[in-house]
Amino acid sequence: MSNKRILLIIGGGIAAYKCLELIRRLREQGVATRTVLTKAATHFVTPLSVGALSNEAVLTNLFNLNEEREIGHIRLSREADLIVVAPATADLLAKMAGGHANDLASTVLMATNKPVLAAPAMNPHMWLHPATQRNVAQLERDGVTIVGPDVGEMAERDEAGPGRLIEIPTLVETITTALAISPTRSGSNTSTSKKAKGSLAGRHVLITAGPTHEPIDPVRYIANRSSGKQGYAIAAAARDAGANVTLISGPVTLADPDDITVRHIETAQEMLEATKAALPADIAIFTAAVADWRVDGKTNSKIKKKKSGAPDLSLIENPDILKTVAKKRKGRPTLVIGFAAETDAVVKFGTKKLKAKGADWIVANDVSATTGIMGGDRNTVHLITSNGVEDWPDMAKEDVAKRIITQAAKTLSARIKAGSK
Numbered sequence: 289m290s291n292k293r294i295l296l297i298i299g300g301g302i303a304a305y306k307c308l309e310l311i312r313r314l315r316e317q318g319v320a321t322r323t324v325l326t327k328a329a330t331h332f333v334t335p336l337s338v339g340a341l342s343n344e345a346v347l348t349n350l351f352n353l354n355e356e357r358e359i360g361h362i363r364l365s366r367e368a369d370l371i372v373v374a375p376a377t378a379d380l381l382a383k384m385a386g387g388h389a390n391d392l393a394s395t396v397l398m399a400t401n402k403p404v405l406a407a408p409a410m411n412p413h414m415w416l417h418p419a420t421q422r423n424v425a426q427l428e429r430d431g432v433t434i435v436g437p438d439v440g441e442m443a444e445r446d447e448a449g450p451g452r453l454i455e456i457p458t459l460v461e462t463i464t465t466a467l468a469i470s471p472t473r474s475g476s477n478t479s480t481s482k483k484a485k486g487s488l489a490g491r492h493v494l495i496t497a498g499p500t501h502e503p504i505d506p507v508r509y510i511a512n513r514s515s516g517k518q519g520y521a522i523a524a525a526a527r528d529a530g531a532n533v534t535l536i537s538g539p540v541t542l543a544d545p546d547d548i549t550v551r552h553i554e555t556a557q558e559m560l561e562a563t564k565a566a567l568p569a570d571i572a573i574f575t576a577a578v579a580d581w582r583v584d585g586k587t588n589s590k591i592k593k594k595k596s597g598a599p600d601l602s603l604i605e606n607p608d609i610l611k612t613v614a615k616k617r618k619g620r621p622t623l624v625i626g627f628a629a630e631t632d633a634v635v636k637f638g639t640k641k642l643k644a645k646g647a648d649w650i651v652a653n654d655v656s657a658t659t660g661i662m663g664g665d666r667n668t669v670h671l672i673t674s675n676g677v678e679d680w681p682d683m684a685k686e687d688v689a690k691r692i693i694t695q696a697a698k699t700l701s702a703r704i705k706a707g708s709k
């Protein structure tokens with residue numbers, strides 16, 4: 289058992305009830321949880337149920353003489369090894385980013401000298417609101433680790449998108465990793481239960497694969513011909529090398545590989561959110577053919593044919609997922625690998641992409657129609673690094689995958705050794 293302790297701050301969101309499961313799972317790992325509930329959180333879970341599960345005092349009020357005598361807000365903020373805010377409401381994120389200290393939760397967060405991890409959960413519109421995004425970016429700059437949110441169906445049944453609290457097993461894993469405890473797993477749906485041997489044993493590899501679909505209206509979308517085969521093959525090769533693998537997949541017709549955590553998404557924005565939620569990772573490999581543009585605005589009705597001709601579709605740029613991760617100042621994966629699918633001047637454009645995106649490697653390939661690479665089973669790639677260009681022969685996608693993983697494992701281990709000196 290670990291003797292570790294966290295302070296859990298539960299915000300007033302619909303996902304607050306999931307924290308009961310979180311407390312239980314953490315207890316199984318030997319992690320003690322002391323809890324602060326915001327006033328709003330007490331509408332969603334009771335101090336009694338939280339206290340019964342954690343077997344610890346539950347605190348709610350900054351100006352409660354008994355609570356302050358019992359532990360005091362400063363001690364509370366310092367005694368834990370880690371502070372976890374879950375669910376982190378839009379309101380709590382705003383308070384944290386703005387440095388407010390007007391209730392027990394926000395005061396503790398201001399007074400702490402311990403690492404803070406926040407798991408946001410809210411309606412997708414609240415999450416994507418520029419104010420929330422601004423606050424999250426500020427918190428990341430301040431050193432707060434943001435985990436999630438997940439993409440998927442929300443409590444409001446007609447809403448789907450980024451905003452779901454990250455799955456509890458994933459949150460437990462993130463917390464135990466932050467506390468440097470090896471998690472003992474029971475019945476989890478993630479791949480980490482398999483303690484494998486191999487060149488990537490114990491490492492987390494994040495891979496994106498497939499196309500994205502960008503809706504035009506409820507029945508039409510912009511897509512591309514990516515099959516996801518190369519990304520899925522890399523995910524399997526990383527798993528076989530002993531890694532814990534998270535595969536973030538656009539719409540493909542491939543079956544989910546065994547022993548890999550697969551997150552299914554449709555749009556580029558969802559892929560970005562799922563990618564952020566899956567971090568931290570040791571290696572991130574971006575094979576997905578992410579649509580560069582999406583249609584500006586949203587329509588809930590099918591666009592009707594008009595006598596006057598085609599509709600005016602205005603396109604806006606999608607987020608650049610590779611660049612966002614490769615240029616992260618905190619929590620950047622040790623090795624970031626991008627893919628460049630080109631039809632002309634493959635190596636020239638690949639080399640340009642290496643610099644522009646801040647990636648460590650670019651795997652460039654020629655996807656002109658005559659090559660049959662898009663959707664096919666073979667691939668001819670050029671590995672572009674700061675050391676130059678390796679031209680690999682034509683190979684099965686599985687063999688390209690194995691070679692990438694073998695080289696990536698070597699580079700990772702060299703970088704870790706160099707970093708620990």
Ligand SMILES: Cc1cc2nc3c(=O)[nH]c(=O)nc-3n(C[C@H](O)[C@H](O)[C@H](O)COP(=O)(O)O)c2cc1C
Pocket residue numbers: 298299300301302303326327328329376377378379380409410411414
């Ligand atoms: C039914 C209901 C569900 C809510 N769910 C959420 C949520 O999931 N995420 C969120 O950020 N706010 C949610 N809110 C709004 C917060 O409860 C509100 O902003 C509150 O002031 C948050 O306080 P706190 O940040 O101190 O916990 C919800 C409100 C209601 C009434």
